[in-house]
Amino acid sequence: MSTVTAVAPTEIAGRLRLTLYAGAEVLLTVPTLVALVVTIVGGVLSITWIGLLFLVWSVPMLHWLADRHRAMAAHTLGVPVPDDRVPVPPGTHLIGRVFVWARDPMTWRELGWAIVAATVGLAISLLTVVLFLAVVTGALWWFGVEPIMRARARIDCFFLTYGRAERLEQRVADLTESRADVVDHSAAELRRLERDLHDGAQARLVALSMSLGMADEAFDADPERARKLVSEARATSSAALGDLRGVVRGIHPPVLADRGLSGAVQALALDLPLPVEVEARLSGRPPAPVESALYFAIAECLANVGKHSGAEHAWVRLCHRDGVLRAIVGDDGRGGADPTAGTGMLGVMRRLAAFDGTLSVSSPVGGPTIVTLEVRCALSSPKTTPSSGPA
Amino acid sequence: MRLVLAEDNTLLRAGLTQLLEGHGFTILHAVADSAHLDEALADPAAEAAVLDVRLPPDFTDEGLRAAITVRTARPGFPVMVLSQYVEALYARELLASGTGAVGYLLKDRVADVAEFAEGVRRVAAGGTVLDPEVVATVLSRQRVEPLDRLTAREREVLGLMAEGRSNAAIAHALTVTEKAVAKHINAIFTKLDLPVDEDDHRRVRAVLAYLRV
Numbered sequence: 001m002s003t004v005t006a007v008a009p010t011e012i013a014g015r016l017r018l019t020l021y022a023g024a025e026v027l028l029t030v031p032t033l034v035a036l037v038v039t040i041v042g043g044v045l046s047i048t049w050i051g052l053l054f055l056v057w058s059v060p061m062l063h064w065l066a067d068r069h070r071a072m073a074a075h076t077l078g079v080p081v082p083d084d085r086v087p088v089p090p091g092t093h094l095i096g097r098v099f100v101w102a103r104d105p106m107t108w109r110e111l112g113w114a115i116v117a118a119t120v121g122l123a124i125s126l127l128t129v130v131l132f133l134a135v136v137t138g139a140l141w142w143f144g145v146e147p148i149m150r151a152r153a154r155i156d157c158f159f160l161t162y163g164r165a166e167r168l169e170q171r172v173a174d175l176t177e178s179r180a181d182v183v184d185h186s187a188a189e190l191r192r193l194e195r196d197l198h199d200g201a202q203a204r205l206v207a208l209s210m211s212l213g214m215a216d217e218a219f220d221a222d223p224e225r226a227r228k229l230v231s232e233a234r235a236t237s238s239a240a241l242g243d244l245r246g247v248v249r250g251i252h253p254p255v256l257a258d259r260g261l262s263g264a265v266q267a268l269a270l271d272l273p274l275p276v277e278v279e280a281r282l283s284g285r286p287p288a289p290v291e292s293a294l295y296f297a298i299a300e301c302l303a304n305v306g307k308h309s310g311a312e313h314a315w316v317r318l319c320h321r322d323g324v325l326r327a328i329v330g331d332d333g334r335g336g337a338d339p340t341a342g343t344g345m346l347g348v349m350r351r352l353a354a355f356d357g358t359l360s361v362s363s364p365v366g367g368p369t370i371v372t373l374e375v376r377c378a379l380s381s382p383k384t385t386p387s388s389g390p391a
Numbered sequence: 392m393r394l395v396l397a398e399d400n401t402l403l404r405a406g407l408t409q410l411l412e413g414h415g416f417t418i419l420h421a422v423a424d425s426a427h428l429d430e431a432l433a434d435p436a437a438e439a440a441v442l443d444v445r446l447p448p449d450f451t452d453e454g455l456r457a458a459i460t461v462r463t464a465r466p467g468f469p470v471m472v473l474s475q476y477v478e479a480l481y482a483r484e485l486l487a488s489g490t491g492a493v494g495y496l497l498k499d500r501v502a503d504v505a506e507f508a509e510g511v512r513r514v515a516a517g518g519t520v521l522d523p524e525v526v527a528t529v530l531s532r533q534r535v536e537p538l539d540r541l542t543a544r545e546r547e548v549l550g551l552m553a554e555g556r557s558n559a560a561i562a563h564a565l566t567v568t569e570k571a572v573a574k575h576i577n578a579i580f581t582k583l584d585l586p587v588d589e590d591d592h593r594r595v596r597a598v599l600a601y602l603r604v
Binding site: 234237238241242245248249254255257258259263266267270271273 | 445450451452475476478479480481483497498499502503528531
């Protein structure tokens with residue numbers, strides 16, 4: 001969480017600043033009223049397309065005004081006041097944007113706030129300004145400005161942010177969804193493993209023991225045939241081992257266990273048919289599940305680079321700053337990548353969501369494509385990495 | 392030839408000992424963990440080593456690290472590294488630890504007993520033996536300087552050289568004459584700007600260029 005320094009009210013500068021806020025709030029009442037009226041009119045008219053034309057500029061204006069008041073409230077109270085709006089996905093067309101806004105409860109809260117800000121809020125801020133300007137009330141201003149403006153900020157916060165209960169409800173809903181996704185994902189993974197083992201190594205071991213059984217019978221009667229069968233058995237065992245290696249890599253790549261994320265990403269880069277530059281600045285190792293999720297996410301991104309991008313060059317950057325582990329995978333290919341098109345990326349997003357991780361893709365047509373993966377986590381110091389058990 | 396052998400699995404250790412002794416090697420020390428391995432490699436009587444990558448107590452890449460350490464202390468000390476899986480990254484690190492006398496193979500390759508023993512012998516003689524799986528990974532990279540100057544057939548020949556095959560074996564694998572192989576190899580040396588040198592060193596250098604060490 002970012003911290004916000006409160007205006008220090010004991011100093012004259014702090015009081016003047018709060019008064020300045022009050023003045024700004026009084027002046028902003030006019031555009032707030034305009035945005036409010038236009039939004040209401042636009043909302044009513046939105047049964048015809050004309051209303052949408054009103055909304056596409058009045059709602060962003062309302063957002064902007066609300067954000068200014070959030071910033072002032074944050075400085076007055078000394079606590080962060082997040083906007084909590086549902087982000088509009090980039091590239092959404094006009095009508096789509098209006099729908100996202102209409103579904104976001106925060107938009108309705110901001111509308112309610114606009115009514116209060118233009119009435120009660122205006123009265124409070126105006127009071128502060130008047131106390132300041134009418135010189136005889138100087139003493140009242142000196143002692144009153146801080147409590148009055150804090151009251152104004154509290155009212156703004158009440159409308160412009162979610163309360164604790166609403167936040168927790170939202171969190172529970174998010175967690176329920178991501179947990180269901182994770183359970184689905186791991187069930188699907190187990191099914192895939194079962195199938196891989198059943199169709200691969202298991203089947204080959206059956207063939208192997210059959211060859212050996214037949215060789216056993218043939219040894220006396222036809223040594224030549226027996227020798228051929230044994231050599232077949234050897235080829236089959238080799239293939240079974242190859243299958244098992246593939247399965248192991250899919251569960252937990254050995255190089256990840258050996259070298260951690262930086263080394264494993266370097267190994268991935270070497271396996272790609274194009275030059276990949278790896279820049280890893282990690283002072284320790286993230287928790288094992290995060291490490292594994294990020295590894296598979298980066299592997300999927302790099303595989304996509306190799307398959308679809310037509311890139312000449314790719315790069316991976318790993319860094320850990322402010323408690324966030326960030327991986328950036330970029331390429332100079334043709335761009336226009338859609339992360340929701342393939343099942344691979346959806347799997348990656350689900351797996352990351354289990355750690356509140358995020359994935360964002362920037363891929364304009366013509367490139368470059370840049371995928372950013374972020375997970376909040378702490379790194380363990382490299383010396384205290386617990387040793388893994390026998391493999 | 393006196394060897395140090397490191398393998399934590401008892402069955403495999405016994406099997407490898409039997410196999411190598413059957414092919415004229417002497418197993419000087421057969422060890423099961425990295426502490427004993429360090430001691431064994433310090434023995435001046437040891438002439439080469441066959442090491443498993445993953446060893447107790449940490450089961451990560453102790454064998455590989457021991458190989459690199461011993462080759463820093465004793466330049467050119469021949470080491471054959473065995474593993475359940477191969478990584479081009481590890482091959483690169485091994486090759487960077489000195490010129491030649493390095494092998495890196497999947498454990499499965501031990502099944503071809505004669506060829507495995509031959510591989511150990513070639514490594515002991517200063518050659519390079521890389522697993523075909525590593526070679527295949529590198530081959531899949533298309534646009535890497537200076538390898539893009541090579542023709543498809545020359546790349547194939549270089550790949551087989553990296554696997555540690557002799558000219559005769561390469562000729563057999565590609566069903567061409569040994570003379571044709573020698574011609575391809577000369578073309579490779581020229582295209583990779585490798586100076587005239589004792590033949591084995593040029594071979595190793597070509598393989599190094601191949602892995603972008």
